[in-house]
Amino acid sequence: MAYPLLTEGEADRIFALWFELVGQAAVHQEPQRSLAGSMLDLWIEWLAERIDARTRARARADAIAMIATLDGALLMHHLGHTEVAKSAIVSATR
Amino acid sequence: MAYPLLTEGEADRIFALWFELVGQAAVHQEPQRSLAGSMLDLWIEWLAERIDARTRARARADAIAMIATLDGALLMHHLGHTEVAKSAIVSATR
Structure with missing residues (x-):
């Protein structure tokens, strides 16, 4: 699994921002909630395919x-x- | 597992605030980062015991x-x- 790549360099910074966005979405701030929802939907679709x-x-x-x-x-x-x-993550995905 | 209880009523509002805190911690805001770290440590200790x-x-x-x-x-x-x-969560914990 590519998990370690998600914790390095640019990806690490992107996920920090993702969690910041999710946190604001969780307390129902807009436009963060709509944005996080759309990003998550795109991610789900990409993976589901x-x-x-x-x-x-x-x-x-x-x-x-x-x-x-x-x-x-x-x-x-x-x-x-x-x-x-x-x-x-290694034990969850093996 | 007590998972559904964590998504209802007061607990649901507490976890929304937890994710807000985590999001600010992820982008290295203080005191949110220290606070989230301490809360997580307490949670880990409580569960580990x-x-x-x-x-x-x-x-x-x-x-x-x-x-x-x-x-x-x-x-x-x-x-x-x-x-x-x-x-x-049901399939992950069964």
Whole structure:
């Protein structure tokens, strides 16, 4: 899995901004909430198209579950638990 | 698992504020970063004490992985994907 790439260089800065956006979205600030929703939808669609599932709804649900796992690990990384986040994602996706 | 309780009433509002705090922490704002770090450490300690593992380090690592999974699902819930977040957490923890 490409997880380590998401914690390095430009991607690391992008995800820090993603969490900042998500935080403002969680407390219902606009336009952050609409923007985070649109970005997440694009991400789900992109990933769902790459998942081999019986139905489109199943592929979308799997994509959301994968993104939840990924975001959870990245969140721990951004709060300083980099090593454990890496092991968690490796065991969740093997 | 008590997951649904975390998405209702007072807990739902608390986690929205948690994600707001985490977002500011991710972009290195202070005191949010220190505060989020301390809250996360307390949460990890509380959970690690309730995990039966061979070593304390293992219990802490397991606690962080569980919190990553939980936070990932809650993040999807706070961005509007409540149903899929619930299924994801159920399959991750069964």
